[in-house]
Each structure stands twice: as structure tokens, then as C-alpha cells.
Amino acid sequence: MYAIIESCGRQYKVTEGDVVFFEKLEVEEGKKVTFENVVLVSDDKKVQVGAPYVKGITVEGKVISHGKGKKILVYKYKAKKNYRRTQGHRQPYTKVEITKIKTASTKTEESAKETASKPVEKKATTTKKEA
Numbered sequence: 223m224y225a226i227i228e229s230c231g232r233q234y235k236v237t238e239g240d241v242v243f244f245e246k247l248e249v250e251e252g253k254k255v256t257f258e259n260v261v262l263v264s265d266d267k268k269v270q271v272g273a274p275y276v277k278g279i280t281v282e283g284k285v286i287s288h289g290k291g292k293k294i295l296v297y298k299y300k301a302k303k304n305y306r307r308t309q310g311h312r313q314p315y316t317k318v319e320i321t322k323i324k325t326a327s328t329k330t331e332e333s334a335k336e337t338a339s340k341p342v343e344k345k346a347t348t349t350k351k352e353a
Contacts, residue, residue, distance in 0.1 A: 223266075225323050227281050228259040236281060236320045246314040249285050255318060257281040263325065278326040283318040290314050 224237045230245035249255050260279040263270045270276050290312040298307040 225260050226262040227257045240320045242318050243315045247316040251285050255283050280324045282322045283320045286317040286319055288316050
């Protein structure tokens with residue numbers, strides 16, 4: 223099963239267990255992050271395409287670390303004018319491990335498991351006395 227999610231102005235194809243580098247997210251390391259803008263979900267049986275997003279689908283991940291990418295050099299140059307400028311840039315990123323793709327069927331299964339695991343308390347029934 224895979225999903226295409228939209229985050230930080232880009233679209234990412236993710237599966238469970240993937241490690242993805244996103245633009246800098248304002249989430250602490252070790253915390254959970256959920257992506258609700260799911261454009262497409264595909265399992266072995268069918269493909270769901272959203273207009274613009276698929277309803278009832280979320281993708282969960284865990285923030286592993288924050289960092290900066292490789293340095294790139296930006297070089298400005300104008301011919302015959304002795305104008306040259308060099309500038310470096312390192313793009314910040316957030317490293318996220320995708321833990322789960324939650325579909326509507328998995329949500330209902332989880333809620334069914336929760337209700338099945340809770341003990342059902344029987345209410346004491348009182349009988350009315352006939353007069």
C-alpha cells in the first residue's frame with residue numbers, strides 16, 4: 223500500500239516504513255506528525271483518487287531528526303563589469319519515518335477492537351411490582 227501526500231508545497235509518494243525528508247516542520251524530534259492532505263491511496267485491490275484530497279485517510283509519521291542539506295553555491299556574474307558574487311545555502315529539512323497509513327477501514331477496525339476489548343457493564347434491571 224502506498225499514498226501520495228501533499229506537504230510543504232510538494233507531493234511525496236510514501237509507504238509504511240519509508241524515511242522521507244520534508245521541508246522544515248515545526249515539530250519536535252520524537253513526536254508524531256499526521257498528514258491529512260492525501261492526494262491518492264493505492265492498495266493491491268483499488269486506487270482512490272481525491273478531488274483534491276481523499277476523505278477519511280491520514281498518514282502518520284514520527285520525526286526522527288532535523289538538519290541541513292548539502293551546501294550549494296550560488297554564483298552571480300555580469301560579463302565585462304567585474305561583478306562577481308558567491309553565496310552558499312543549506313536547506314533545512316525534517317527527517318520523518320512513515321509509521322502508518324490509516325484508511326477508513328482501518329479506523330473502523332481499530333474502533334471495533336477498542337469496543338471489543340472494553341468490558342460491557344450490565345445495568346441492574348428492576349422489575350416493577352404489580353399493584
